[in-house]
Amino acid sequence: MPKPVNTSAAPREESPAAATGPVDKALAVLDALVQPDAPHRLADLAARTGLPKPTVHRLLHTLAEAGYAVPGPGGTYQAGPRLLGLAATALAASSELRLARPVLDDLRLRTGHLAHFSVRDGTVAVHVTQSDPSSTYRVPLAAGGEVPLYCSAVGWAMLSALPPATAAELLGADPLPARTPRTVRDPGAVLAAMPAVRERGYAVDDEYAEQDVRAIAAPVLGPGDRVAGAVGIVGLTFTLDEESVAVLGPMVRAAAGAVSASLRGGAGALGIVRGRR
Template identity: 55%
Template sequence: MVKAVNTRSVDQEPAKGPVEKAIEVLEALVQPGGPHRLGEIARRTGLTKPTVHRHLRTMAEHGFAEPTEGGSYRAGPRLLGLAAAALSDSTALALARPVLDDLRRRTGHIAFYAVRHDADAVYLEQSEPAREYRMAARPGRRSPLYASGVGLAMLSALPPEEASAALHASDLVARTPHTLTEPAALRAELARAALCGYAVEDEYEEPDVRSVAAPVLNAHGEVVGAIGVSGLVFTMDSDSLEVFGPMVRAAARTVSAGLGAPTSSLSLMHTAPKGEQE
């Protein structure tokens, strides 16, 4: 039998369109550690250098990218302005900012607010104390739901079928030796988090870093985000977590109440009896 030529495998992904390529370039452009060189953006996106250069040139013409010395690029003023306008219009962020500042003062740790996009948690805001070390949870950063405290907190408050779908959409790749990648272990962790109203992430994403987070709900009782605090393991031992957990849960409830979350939904964020936590 003669084999047909120029045919595509049914499993082959469709070719990326120009809009998809531009979005990928834009996402790579705003990653931490910028300005970024053209070659670095090409590696991140898997696109050719000429393609990346064409998109960056167009973005620069419209103010979304800005060339710097050495052939690097950073976010342009128009992009920064759009981001600032979008964030300033967020009711949840307006409510979260003073709560994050309060959490940072009371715990001495970085406090942050994140939302969900598909199978990732996206960090939008943080309040960070003056420290000689810096955490990875920078605004704009994405983390897998299954490996981050805020992600686990949001998953724990989702309907079971929606949480399962989000986990199935993830590769469940181990980020550290401690990452939970077995579905049964993740379900048990989500059940524990749902019971006490906050999730604990124990070196799942970064070595030597722990976090605790609680979900934020809207007026319909739906998950819209999560508030958390993070610190090095020696500053967040088991005794500290027993204190920080309820504090983070209360902070998330404050934001949820400001969004009009039903009392019945907020009452689910409670402290489990000691025997049920073990």
């Protein structure tokens, strides 16, 4: 039996920074609403967000009135049509994603591995879109999932493209939690590996985050060398083996370079556009 490792991310405990204003609380509820185990019950949403039950109830009412939540039978709630529309618009409108999509498909076809694009959110990488291979082996990576920067290929790729001071700040000074025996736990060691990553142009995650999973990633740079995200491929170690890394690495680097070039050339996100509108 192939173990269905679907650990998209940690159970995602409620935000360490407690939501203070009504907007933050509403965002927390929205975040809980889109979790995969719909439909959601009020008590579960309250527990997940860490908010009092009446507060969640009132927020859900507001969200439902606006079409962002939909009440189901038995007092349950799930994502509403406006939320789905918002999501679809957001993913369709992002220039990074629009440009990355065809590149990911091409990369997936040429490598045979799952290709994905991730962006940085604080100290974690969020997987925003991906191109799934029709493989029989399930790779533990889901859209919307999160992985810490310090133990992922996309994380290392983005860290390598950031100013060293910023990277050091994101890594912190304390030893990092071990996810597998191979996890690099010393922030200094991660930083020390960055020059090599920069020189090669791609980063390799050798079972840092999960057993039997290897990944390769390269940074995507927008206008002004802003780090827009990272392109990567993920595979099980016996499929994505050590010898193939030397072949696949440059392909990933080239894919990320293609997205970067489109980002700069095509639609400059920088405020240099002079023309009207």
